[in-house]
Amino acid sequence: MFYVIGLGLGDAKDVTVKGLEIIKKCDRVYLEAYTSILTVGKQKLEEFYGRSVIIADRELVESGADEILENAEQQDVAFLVVGDPFGATTHTDLVLRAKEKNIKVQVVHNASIINAVGCCGLQLYSYGEVVSIPLWTETWKPDSFYDKIIENYQRGLHTLCLLDIKVKEPTLESILKKKKVYMPPKFMSVAEAADQLLQIIENKTKENEDKSSISSSSLAVGLARVGSDDQKIFVCSLSKMSKVDLGPPLHCLVIPGHSLHPLESEYLSQYADDKAELEKLNH
């Protein structure tokens, strides 16, 4: 059997009882470690599970499906994923490869940021399409996510922005030399995301002033380490968000829709550094 087990978002104890029982009995356990991270590392997980865990990096997951699934017709193999198993396309693909090999698959769900973002008080039923914000480089500054945020905003829907993670990315130099050297891991912060959004707003506004419907004074919600004991939520204007430091990763950013339900405003106000300012931002 091939088990795909969600670990949730915080620490080792966020695994479900069902998930933990399966992990303990499996022959091999892989930990997917490049689309997301927990607040604890491999060692803490191994101590908690009382067994060894194999790190599945990007190369192994994307081109080593045969290795991961080896003997899973007879043996029990678990593949652990931070959040919920269906958060990333690569995991869906792995399940399909298992089924092709006639390996039985069982999924153990858990919280993902897609639903846990509800903790900021904006109603889950009022979110539109999720967007991913990539880390810009000097020469690569894609901005297509902006249009999706605006579409959501104009329909009165909130946008959850997932922020870029770079783990085990080969350096450009190493790609050219065909010898793998990896860049240090990099996790985008809410400040960086807000800063990129502000740059896009500035450019778009120059092009066509009235097309832009969010501005530097629009409401933004920054979230850090959702589901962990030191989770942080911060509510302020987009321009102020570009200067805040919410601490260690993972971060995500929410751009609320053009109007809020009174209960949403009341909930958000807990996290506003300046409640009077929040009133103004709320329209």
Place this chain on the structure above:
Amino acid sequence: MFYVIGLGLGDAKDVTVKGLEIIKKCDRVYLEAYTSILTVGKQKLEEFYGRSVIIADRELVESGADEILENAEQQDVAFLVVGDPFGATTHTDLVLRAKEKNIKVQVVHNASIINAVGCCGLQLYSYGEVVSIPLWTETWKPDSFYDKIIENYQRGLHTLCLLDIKVKEPTLESILKKKKVYMPPKFMSVAEAADQLLQIIENKTKENEDKSSISSSSLAVGLARVGSDDQKIFVCSLSKMSKVDLGPPLHCLVIPGHSLHPLESEYLSQYADDKAELEKLNH
């Protein structure tokens, strides 16, 4: 401390290790039992937890916040919610009432249908706004959810349709007589939801033929008991969906966007009763 603990979607063992530890040590534990249900009842949960659980019905949750939160400044009180704590407005409200009373609040997240719906293979990042489909009566047939499905569809986004649940609803007669008599619990099936959608499509098409962009032959995904051992996923046309029986509750329905990613089509085809038909439905 006031703990709000998500139980996930399947059975007792879908609680997280963190959640279970808290439940065991609390002075009082409430189980919210009207916005959703597990595949197991109160008794199974009590056996698994090794402690008693108080059922919190609609009346208690909506008007008994003081009772639930009593002494939570000194004592530990847990409020258990099927799925994730932030799925329903009433839970958000309860957290706000706790904070007003200066009671500390801790949330333990878990899977909700909002993310677990990923199990059908449609990418979570390609869902638009979630809609709720209410059970129609003879005289009350609201259809505003249809426009949201169409908006999502036309943007290429999938729609998760949550289906109506009626638990402890007073009968009309009992409201008039001011003596509470409750209707038997009622959980909407995918067939009922598909049937209501077909009726709306028929009416809308009469009004203005080309406005309608989903039809009786559009693709639909029916899901039942997501996260449990006997979970069922069924992929067919909307008209066929109005005749299928996916068994006991809870059900939900997904209307995919106007085009699918190849990996999404491949994944869905596992659940199609007629793969050749699926090809046609896929556009």
